[in-house]
Amino acid sequence: xxxLVPFFKAGLEHNEQCLWITSEPFGVEDAKTALRNAVPxxxxxxxxxxxxxLDHREWYLRSGDTDxxxxxxxxxxxxxQARAHGRAGLRLTGNTFWLESxxxxxxxxxxxxxxxxxxQHEIVAMCxxxxxxxxxxxxxxxxxxxxxxxxxxxxxxxxxxxxxxxxAKEELRRLNAQLERRVMExxxxxxxxxxxxxxxxxxxxxxxxxxxxxxxxxxxxxxxPLTSLRLQLELVKSAVTSADGEVAHRLTPKxxxxxxxxxxxxxxxxxxxxxxxxxxxxxxLDFQQMDLATLVREAVERLEPDFARAGCEVRVEVEGxxxxxxxxxxxxxxxxxxxxxxxxxxxxxxxxxxxxxxxxCVTLEVTDQGMGISPEARSRLFRKFARTAPAQxxxxxxxxxxxxxxxxxxxxxxxxxxxxxGQGATFTVxxxxxxxxxx
Numbered sequence: 001x002x003x004l005v006p007f008f009k010a011g012l013e014h015n016e017q018c019l020w021i022t023s024e025p026f027g028v029e030d031a032k033t034a035l036r037n038a039v040p041x042x043x044x045x046x047x048x049x050x051x052x053x054l055d056h057r058e059w060y061l062r063s064g065d066t067d068x069x070x071x072x073x074x075x076x077x078x079x080x081q082a083r084a085h086g087r088a089g090l091r092l093t094g095n096t097f098w099l100e101s102x103x104x105x106x107x108x109x110x111x112x113x114x115x116x117x118x119x120q121h122e123i124v125a126m127c128x129x130x131x132x133x134x135x136x137x138x139x140x141x142x143x144x145x146x147x148x149x150x151x152x153x154x155x156x157x158x159x160x161x162x163x164x165x166x167x168a169k170e171e172l173r174r175l176n177a178q179l180e181r182r183v184m185e186x187x188x189x190x191x192x193x194x195x196x197x198x199x200x201x202x203x204x205x206x207x208x209x210x211x212x213x214x215x216x217x218x219x220x221x222x223x224x225p226l227t228s229l230r231l232q233l234e235l236v237k238s239a240v241t242s243a244d245g246e247v248a249h250r251l252t253p254k255x256x257x258x259x260x261x262x263x264x265x266x267x268x269x270x271x272x273x274x275x276x277x278x279x280x281x282x283x284x285l286d287f288q289q290m291d292l293a294t295l296v297r298e299a300v301e302r303l304e305p306d307f308a309r310a311g312c313e314v315r316v317e318v319e320g321x322x323x324x325x326x327x328x329x330x331x332x333x334x335x336x337x338x339x340x341x342x343x344x345x346x347x348x349x350x351x352x353x354x355x356x357x358x359x360x361c362v363t364l365e366v367t368d369q370g371m372g373i374s375p376e377a378r379s380r381l382f383r384k385f386a387r388t389a390p391a392q393x394x395x396x397x398x399x400x401x402x403x404x405x406x407x408x409x410x411x412x413x414x415x416x417x418x419x420x421x422g423q424g425a426t427f428t429v430x431x432x433x434x435x436x437x438x439x
Contacts, residue, residue, distance in 0.1 A: 001026075001034050002152070002157070003126065003128075003150070004020070004031075004034075004093055004126065004128065005034050005035055005038045006038070007091070007093065007126050008020060008035060008039075008051065008091065008093075009035070009038050009039050011091035011124075012039060012041075012045055012050060012051060014088060015086075015087055015088045016082070016087055016088050016089050016090065016091045016124075017050065017051075017078065017079070017081070017082030017085075017087045017089070017090050017091070018045075018050065018051040018052070018090075018091050018092070019051070019052050019054070019078055019090065019091070019092040019093075020035075020051070020052070020053040020054070020092070020093055021054055021055075021056050021059045021060070021092070021093060021094045021095060022053060022054070022055055022056065022095060023055075023056040023095035023096070023097040023098045024097055024098065025097070026095070027055065028053050028054065028055055031053050032053055035053075049085075050087075056094075056095060056098050057098075059071065059074070059094075060094075060098070068106065068107075068109075068110040068113075071110070072110070072113065072114055072117060075090065075092065075114070075118075075123065075125075076117075076121065078090050078092075079121050079122060079123050082122075083122065088122065089121075089122030089123060089124070090121075090122065090123045090124075091123075091124050091125075092123070092124075092125050092126075093125065093126045093127065093128060094125070094127050094128070095127075095128045096127070096128070096129055096130070096133075097128075097130050097133060099133075101135070104135075104138055104141075108138070108141040108145060111127070111141075111142075111145040111146075112144075112145045114145075115145050115146060115147075127142075127146065129142055131151065143160050143161075148160065148161050149161075233255070233258060233259060236255065237255055237259075240252060240255060278403065278406045278407075283406075283407075283410055285327040285330060285410060285411065286327050286328075286329065287325050287326060287327055288325065288326070288327070288328055289323065289324075289325050290323070290324065290325075290326060290328050290331070291322055291323050292322040292323075292324060292326075292331065292355055292362050292364060292431070293316075293318040293322040293355045295328060295331060295332055295335065296316060296335055296353055296355055296364065297316060298332075299332060299335045299336055299339060300314055300316060300339070300353070303336070303339055303340075303343075306340075306343055307343065307351070310343045310347040310348065311347060311348040312342070312343055312346065312347065312348065312349065312350065312351050313350045313351070314350070314351045314352075314353070315350065315351075315352050315353070316353045316354075316355070317352070317353065317354045317355070317356075318354075318355045318356070319354070319355070319356035319357070320356055320357035321357055322355050322356070322357060322362045323362075323433065324362050324431060324432070324433040324434070325433065325434050326411055326431055327407075327411065330407045330410075330411070331407075331411075331431075333403070333404075333407065334404045334407055334408060334429060335364065335366075337400040337401065337403065337404045338364075338366040338404065338427050338429070339351070339353075339366065340400065341366075341368075341400060341401070341427075342366055342367075342368035342370070345368060345370035345371055345425070346368030346369050346370030346371075346424065347370075349368065349369035349370060349424075350369060351366070351367065351368050351369075352365075352366075352367045353365065353366055353367075354367075358430065360432055360433055360434075361413070361430045361431060361432050361433060362430075362431055362433060363428060363429065363430045363431075364428070364429045364431075365426055365427070365428050366426070366427045367424065367425070367426040367427075368424050368425055369424040370424050370425065371421070371422065371424075372419050372420050372421040372422050372423045372424055372425055373417065373419040373420075373421070373425055374421050378417060378419065381401055381417060382401050382402055382404075382405040382415070383402060384398070384399065384402045385398040385399065385402075404429075408429055408431070411431055411432075412431075412432050413429060413430050413431040413432060414429075414430045415427065415428070415429045415430075416428050
């Protein structure tokens with residue numbers, strides 16, 4: 001009663017199927033009475049079939065003699081039925097008071113098999129033995145065949161563990177101590193690594209801030225001398241135009257080269273200014289109703305000398321109405337950036353532009369037949385200072401596509417690239433025809 005009543009009470013409370021096999025001097029009615037006092041809802045559990053209390057003759061001696069294999073299979077069948085009815089498993093007890101001494105060895109062998117079998121199933125069992133009916137060797141069998149045993153001596157309960165169980169528990173304690181030590185060591189190492197990473201991130205952020213401050217300062221400092229240089233170049237051009245034909249013939253190509261280089265410097269400096277503006281969140285957009293196809297044609301016409309020098313034939317296709325509300329200056333900047341990339345990486349090959357209406361958006365596709373872009377490069381293509389080719393072969397700061405992405409997203413649009421190495425690239429910009437003017 002001290003052990004079995006709370007044993008079955010716990011099983012009923014945890015949705016387990018319970019089976020109590022009794023034997024003299026504690027029979028079925030004694031078991032029901034003892035359990036009823038501890039489990040007020042016992043009758044309901046009986047009605048639901050959650051618990052059975054049987055005499056040992058109904059279980060162990062159903063065929064008139066002990067059938068060890070049949071008894072073991074009976075436990076397994078009860079467990080399967082319990083699981084089929086949504087129970088967590090089977091909780092059972094048996095009693096050997098009825099067992100004759102001559103049958104003890106066979107029963108001990110049976111219990112060893114039961115112990116090994118139950119490990120494979122959702123079954124927990126507590127077996128009761130009367131010390132007065134167990135011989136000394138029988139007690140050793142009991143302890144050996146079970147995970148642990150408890151015995152009451154002079155009114156006190158004691159836990160009896162086998163030597164192997166004690167060794168296993170000691171080994172478990174040792175392994176737990178090792179694991180805890182390793183966890184502490186790994187935790188300390190991880191904390192050190194995280195601190196080092198935090199320091200590295202702070203250093204990187206400081207370096208980025210310093211770089212951005214330098215770029216902002218440099219771009220502003222360059223703006224004034226570039227403006228002055230452009231004015232001086234205009235004066236020189238006027239003077240050359242007024243000079244005699246031979247001088248003008250010799251100097252005009254050189255002046256054109258200087259003009260192109262000055263334009264390139266202005267473009268690079270403008271990119272630096274745009275980056276500082278975008279990163280500081282101070283971008284202002286001037287939304288106006290405009291026609292994207294018209295803007296694209298004007299940009300192509302303006303860049304015609306660059307196309308001619310690169311040997312690129314340009315074709316523009318327009319499908320449907322391409323009106324929308326955007327910032328013309330910034331859209332022109334996006335178009336020029338994409339065309340400049342196509343010229344740079346697809347020199348000597350045709351460039352195709354397609355402008356079309358797609359639902360509530362207008363899309364621009366710029367396709368070149370150049371070197372193409374690898375998957376690894378595509379993943380970082382629109383980042384700041386990203387490059388897909390060596391700087392010594394292709395100029396630029398790696399800012400054009402970053403600025404284009406930021407401008408497109410500021411107008412609530414998208415930009416993407418489709419490309420394979422050696423098969424050119426297609427950049428697609430999609431802009432909603434009507435967007436909020438709040439950035």
